[in-house]
Amino acid sequence: MSLDAHLVVRRGQFTVDIELSVPDGAVLGMLGPNGAGKTTALRALAGLEPLTDGHVVLDGVDVTADPPEQRDVGVVFQDYLLFPHLTALDNVAYGLRARGMRRAAARADAAEWLDQVGLTDRAGHRPRQLSGGQAQRVALARALAPRPRLLLLDEPLAALDAGTRLVLRTDLRRHLVSYGGPAVVVTHDAVEAMVLTDSLIVLEGGRIVQSGPPAEVARYPRTEYVARLLGLNLYRGAARGDRVELKGGGELVLAEHVSGEVHVAVRPSAVALHRDRPEHSSPRNVWAGRIAGVEAVGDRVRIAVTGPPDVLADVTTDAVADLELATGAEIWVSVKATEITVYPV
């Protein structure tokens, strides 16, 4: 299974023109400001938006002319669009029934899917009786149940509160991995982009302005939008007490006590750079590094520092001059413990 598409949708003055290709089991993240054409692109892939030009090829089969019901594309809509008059179970069974499966068989299969997303006890509930997180999981199960050839997710976690999002992000990653087919995720969220996707495309004004693996896009943002959105240093490591042993080397001190496998996030704007080792300073995380890249974006400069740990720092253009920041320079990095966000993997 794979996706290969060239989408051209013209609407008045606005044109979406993007090419994308997603291999089996890979997750493509689609980023971009509002009105960049992300949703239009997703709808075009699903067949809900007619193409002005271009093609959509799934598994080597050209489905450009097929209506949505014949495309075999699963969609998780941003506000889920669960059928309000059907129970969670019947929502999940809907796609199977529509494909001609008998009621009993479809329900048995749907029950298995509900079990996989941990909602067996909610099978008989209507959507309005479900919490946001539960509705999201039902929507995911409904999209996956007919085993689509392509999975599309439109900001799948955007409607959830922060706590729920944390849990579901991990679950979603697991489901995307076990799905095995190509998936496209529209997102606005940096962590989502980093954790869920294998590669990113950034849309602005209906065109791709940047593409590549998330870490690379974050390191060399080409536009201010990307720099702001992907402004995040994300590490993985093992926590013990207030210390986290990072996977890629190095250690960070936290302001709180945790244990187990964790993600650790630091915003580049919270990373301070110094020419000399900071003395009597309050930050508890200080390490030496070498500047690997200097990238000016809009009113800021993003500095990539090789550690360990490697880190991105956003500084002003004045700071670049004052500190003589240039590629290859030795530099000291400091981060306050309170600036570090931790969440379980």
Next chain:
Amino acid sequence: MTPGRPDGTASLTEGVADGSPSRRYGLRRRPARQPEVLRSRPGRSGAPWPLAVPAAIAILFLVLPLVGLLVRAPWKELPTLLSDPTVREALRLSLITATLATGVALVIGVPLAWVLARVRFPGRSLLRALVTLPLVLPPVVGGVALFLALGRRGLLGQYLDRWFGLTIPFTPFAVVLAETFVAMPFLIVTVEGALRAADTRYEEASATLGASRWTTFRRVTLPMIGPSVLAGSVLCWARALGEFGATITFAGNFPGRTQTMPIAVYIALETDPDAAIALSLVLLVVSVVILVSLRERVLNAGTGS
């Protein structure tokens, strides 16, 4: 524990502290729901007299005739009057024909409402106006028109008569047709309004799950506009039950065959006023029962809210 706390660092990075990335872009949420705006201003409940007086007259005008009906009703003879075979026949005929007319309207009217709401074709707005015409057309004109179309010498009726020996006018079937003609627009307008107001993205979701348009209509669209279909049916049934002009023109006045309740009331008024009042009371009771039993649920749905 989400990224995106207010930035308090007094470091070299001060210059970019304004745009915490995840706050600006990362945590996109739906805007919080605005508190509901108060409909009326508090502390001003009185109405000025230029509005209060006409309003009171309007209430009087609507209520007085009903009061008259109740006051003048021959309550004692009511059982005798209503057990009259002619009355029972008229009531039976009215209930059956109104129900059949509603059935016909459902079978052909709901699909038309769907076509008007969902299919784009040239002349759609013209067709929409045409559909609502019977709402404003004097029913007698409707009766005449039906006669010219389906009468023994009518446009279509002459062939029905010649080829199949089928004569429609002045039969119970004619009553059903007349009632359907006048009442169906109520159903179509209600259902079409609901379809246009409905969120079509649910239908899109259904399509992405592999459902054909017909399956989507049956399993998603129809259940979601169910309350409006019910509301439209009730309006349609009530209108059919009260139909007079088109019915008497196209179906005539044959007791037991085409004499419905409203026609019986009209005829009785000349010969036996007490019977007319009794029949009117029955129709009033039926109307009130409809109104009370379905009340706001259906009437609200009918306005598409």
